[in-house]
Amino acid sequence: MEAIEVTGLRKTYKNREAVDGIDLVVARGEIFALLGPNGAGKTTTVEILEGHRRRSGGDVRVLGEDPGKAGSAWRTRVGIVLQDAADAADLTVREMIRHVGGFYPEPRSADEVIELVGLTAKSKSKIRTLSGGQRRRVDVALGIVGRPELLFLDEPTTGFDPEARRQFWELIRKLAGDGTTIVLTTHYLDEAEALADRLAVMADGRIVAEGTPATLGGRSGAAARVRWRTADGVAHDERHEDPTELIHRLVNTGVDLTTLTITRPTLEDTYLSLIGEAR
Amino acid sequence: MNTSLSRGHVELLQFFRDKTALVFTFAFPAMLLLLFGTIFGDQYNDAGVSASRVFTASMIAYGVLNTAFVTMGAGLAMDREDGTLKRLRGTPMPVSAYLVGKALLVLALSLAETALLLLVGVLVFDMPLPDASHWLTFTWIFLLSVIACSLLGVAVSALVRNARNAGAILNVPVVALQFISGVFIQPMSQLPDWLVNVASIFPVRWMAQGFRYVFLPESASSQELAGSWELGKVALVLGVWCVVGLVLCLMTFRWSDSDR
Incomplete structure (x- = not known):
């Protein structure tokens, strides 16, 4: 299931x-x-x-x-x-986690959960005094207790x-x-x-x-972008479905490989184009 | 049951750690009692009871209204806004445990508030405490009052869109009812008839009248509108408001503002 x-x-x-x-x-x-x-x-x-x-x-x-x-x-x-x-701004981290843990039949111990989310040093602090990130970790602790x-x-x-x-x-x-x-x-x-x-x-x-x-x-099938510079200083920028052959050729012709980059679209590129299309 | 007690414990912990709420909830009725009692303390009504004693007895109705109705209503609005209710809704905790927890808070606060007002009455205004049979009557009037006010507080909290305004909204009926229900102004015969009729619909008049029965001498009944304490009517009206409050609660209860 x-x-x-x-x-x-x-x-x-x-x-x-x-x-x-x-x-x-x-x-x-x-x-x-x-x-x-x-x-x-x-x-x-x-x-x-x-x-x-x-x-x-x-x-x-x-x-x-x-x-x-x-x-x-x-x-x-x-x-x-x-x-x-x-919520629970006036309770301590440990008090709140123990309290919510008590609603479940087999809860994790408060100390175990506090350790898991990395709040051991703050376990006796009131939730009110925590930073935003620490507060979120309390939320995570309450979610897994x-x-x-x-x-x-x-x-x-x-x-x-x-x-x-x-x-x-x-x-x-x-x-x-x-x-x-x-x-x-x-x-x-x-x-x-x-x-x-x-x-x-x-x-x-x-x-x-x-x-x-x-x-x-379709990120894995998207064209790779290959960029390099030839000895005369001219920049090249090409897109290839499969750049293997091109790379072989460049190696054989003695291109300075330190100028070579091969990139595929990042998840961010893909994401932005996806939500861009939807709009 | 353990879950309910655990809720009650947490409610009390949180309440007593919020010093501002603590001072305002407790000190306000006591401060008003000190002021009214001191200003009108030397006046005696036709039954020969000092105004300060009448205020002490009547002001307990205000105390309960403040700790039960306002604390419950504002507390629920706050719990809805800050995510307390949403958090609890996502756990296996039953709703009843939440409400019992709140009820334990309200009961503890109302008892403490009443004790504080009586302490002022006894220490500052020389009010004698009543005998055992009057305390028995006090118990049922007190419990019916706390239950009716708490349930109405839950119901009214549904009207509160923004927890910051809760105190202000809840205090409108509270203050208005003090004036027309014989808490600030007693005997009520000074009020126009129609205002008396309005006041008689709501629980506060009957709460105050019941508490006066408990803490004033028998002769003071001559100052009541009917010339008697009307305890049967007190029980009836408060009982009806408990039922009305419960029905309103069940009809209006929302877990969150976005619970559509």
């Missing part, structure tokens, strides 16, 4: 289609990333999957149940990392410094290694590329492309 199966999901606000008929499948144990600009419908989609929002149409199965009707047994199996929570089978993360690394992001990525890989299915939304492309087994790009309420980070939007 798949972790998530969505067909024809729609969400209509008063005069706007926030989600306009999307299909999604997320396999068990997979890290799945939902990419897209602000307002594309990522958060709405994820909140419907989490059971936080009602859908206007379509069929949704999350861990085999309809999240719009699922009860507390289902919620035990699902972890949610909120995007913009500011119940040992979920499926974890939702909505833009989890907003406000993280680069080192904290790397640590966070390690944590996500570790959770996925233990068999947790992970669905994250992000607008950091490097994050999606570093973490995701599969990703989908949303724009204007639709999924405009789906694939692995390497194949998204």
Whole structure:
């Protein structure tokens, strides 16, 4: 059974289609990333999957149940990392994690979770006093304290410094290694590329492309750009589906190879062209 | 059950750590009592009871209104806005545990508030405490008052779009009802009939009247509108408001602003 199966999901606000008929499948144990600009419908989609929002149409199965009707047994199996929570400001990190852990039948210990998210030094600090990035790590801790089978993360690394992001990525890989299915939304492309087994790009309420980070939007088959300089100083810039033959020729003709670069479109190039087309 | 107690514990921890809310919720009714009691303290009504004692008894209704109605209403609006409710909704915690937790908070605060007001009454205004049978009556009036006010607080919080305005919005009915329900102005016979009729619809008049029964001498009943304490009516009106409050809660409860 798949972790998530969505067909024809729609969400209509008063005069706007926030989600306009999307299909999604997320396999068990997979890290799945939902990419897209602000307002594309990522958060709405994820909140419907989490059971936080009602859908206007379509069929949704999350861990085999309809999240719009699922009860507390289902919620035990699902972890949610909120995007913009500011709750429990007057509790300490440890108090809040112990408190929420108490709702689950087999929670991780507070100290274990605090260690996992790297907040050991802050465990006795009030949540109010934490930086934005530390606050988000508390949210992550609260999402995983119940040992979920499926974890939702909505833009989890907003406000993280680069080192904290790397640590966070390690944590996500570790959770996925233990068999947790992970669905994250992000607008950091490097994050999606570093973490995701599969990703989908949303724009204007639709999924405009789906694939692995390497194949998204036909990226692997896209032409490579080859640039070099000949001995007379003239710059060359050519596009080739398969540059192998060209490279052989350049090597044989004695071109200065330090001037040679071969690039394929980055995930960012692909992404920008995808959301550009959708607009 | 453990989950509910855990919620209650966390609610109390958070409340007592927020010093501003602590001071405003507790000190305000006590400050008003000190002011009113001191200004009008030497006046005696026709039954020979000093105004400061009447204020002490009536002001308990304000205390409960403040800790139950305002704390519940503003607290819920805040929980909806800062993500507390959304967080809890995503866990297996049952809704009932959240509400019981809030109820424990409100009950503890209302008891503490009442104790503070009585302390002012006893220490500053020489009010004697009543006998055991009056305390029994106090228990049911107090519980019905706390339940009715809390449920109405939950219901009214649904009207609050922005938690920052919650205190202001909730205090409109609170202050208005103080004036017409015999808390600030007693005897109520000084009010025009239509205002008395309006006040009699709402619980505050009956709460104040019930608390006056508990803490004033029997002779003071001559100052009530009916010339008696009307405890049956107190029970009836507060009981009806508990039911109305519950129905309104069930109809209007929202987990979040975006729960559409």
